[in-house]
Amino acid sequence: MLIGEVARRSGVSARMLRHYESLGLVRPSGRTGTGYREYSGEDIRRIFHIESLRTLGLSLREIGRALGDPGFQPSALVADLIRQTRERIAVETELLTRLCRIDAAEPAGWEEVLHTVSFLQALGSKSADARQRAALAPVDSVPAPVDALVEAVLSETEPNVAGALRWALARSGGGGTALLAEGLDSPVAAVRQRAVQALAEMPDGEASARLRDALAHPDAVVRGYAALTLGTRGVADTVPTLIDMIVEGRNDTDAADALSVLAGDIATAERIATGVVGRLGHEDTGAPARVRLTQALADIPGPTASRALVELSHDDDRAVALTAAYLRQLRDGS
The missing domain is CATH 1.25.10.10 (Leucine-rich Repeat Variant)
Structure with missing residues (x-):
């Protein structure tokens, strides 16, 4: 089968097939009398193997190693792919969360976007001082993302920072009570304690109703x-x-x-x-x-x-x- 027919049947372009050949991934088994590449059934099966492995996120180099080593153990590679994929999902999820929080703040311009980004970065800082400064910063025209504050309140272990975060959440005026109530059902005792402490400092009537339920x-x-x-x-x-x-x-x-x-x-x-x-x-x-x-x-x-x-x-x-x-x-x- 000539390269054009292989490209039509496999969905892999002729240019990509030539690239595979240059990398040594698949080589046509023969040539026609006029010098055209001619692929056998085994060659085509190898092409489909390559494409299947690409769908798993393998690089062409990893595919070459997998197909070329008779003693290759796929379990190790699959485990590594799972780890890489989870790391990538975590990064993308964090980015999505940050974008949603910026969107919820309804920024009017890039200055407000940058302000929100700066605030979120400070909340996630490894420095307790930085986290506390972010919580105690004066409220300006850009409201703090309430869900980010709740997340920080429920995860903060430094007492002084935790107090500042609860104060910031109480004055945010953007709710957060329902999210704190979800924290009461956490399997982690420390998170449940932080949630009820924060609810105790919330000013709205809904917080009192949640505390009644907590009795x-x-x-x-x-x-x-x-x-x-x-x-x-x-x-x-x-x-x-x-x-x-x-x-x-x-x-x-x-x-x-x-x-x-x-x-x-x-x-x-x-x-x-x-x-x-x-x-x-x-x-x-x-x-x-x-x-x-x-x-x-x-x-x-x-x-x-x-x-x-x-x-x-x-x-x-x-x-x-x-x-x-x-x-x-x-x-x-x-």
Whole structure:
């Protein structure tokens, strides 16, 4: 078969076939009497092999090595191609993400495009100082891409930078609450904690709704942050979680402070006192937890808390009894 017919049947141009021949990839098995290249069936099969390998991303040099070495192991080459492809996809994905973020900022000109690019580069810097400066930079006419800020908040491990990023996200005015809520479902505990911390600092009402949902989260740390935030905002549904925190000794002082805020409402104060008394009498509540619960009654007004302190001042646990007696004196003003 002559080169023109091979080109038509294989889809490989005559020029490319000559290039393959110059590289030694495929050589026509014969020549016609007038000197034209003549390809055999085996030659054509080799051409199709070359084209198949090209679709996998192999260079012509790699193809030549694969076809010319009888002992060649394709598994090693395929594994290397997988690695290269993943690296290329990662680079392209990062570029696509950056372009989408620039597009979302709706830049009016190249100056704004460059500003956004500079901001994104600073957020991704290995320097903590650079990341913090980017977060604390004054807001100008170009809004910061909210999804980039959320991503930075959820991945930041440096405490000072993390605080600056949460502040920047809270003042961005562009939402981000839904993205932070997705972070609550992360398999990584540290990411879940960063997400709930950021939600606690968000000013919008949607963030409060997300925090209410987080009161039922399986992660105790997430529940705790949500309860502390909502408790100081007067959300009475946080009472059970706050009492749990006192029993478990997790941010128990902050939890007691939040209960004291909630106790400003008489009905809620009685609910708190009833819950605390119930946990005091639970057989699984250890001695240290009983002392903490007794201390928590200090700022809870109402008859239930007062009666509880009277009874606790005669408790068999001396530490509990002394604590309750001291708190009674404070309440009585004596």
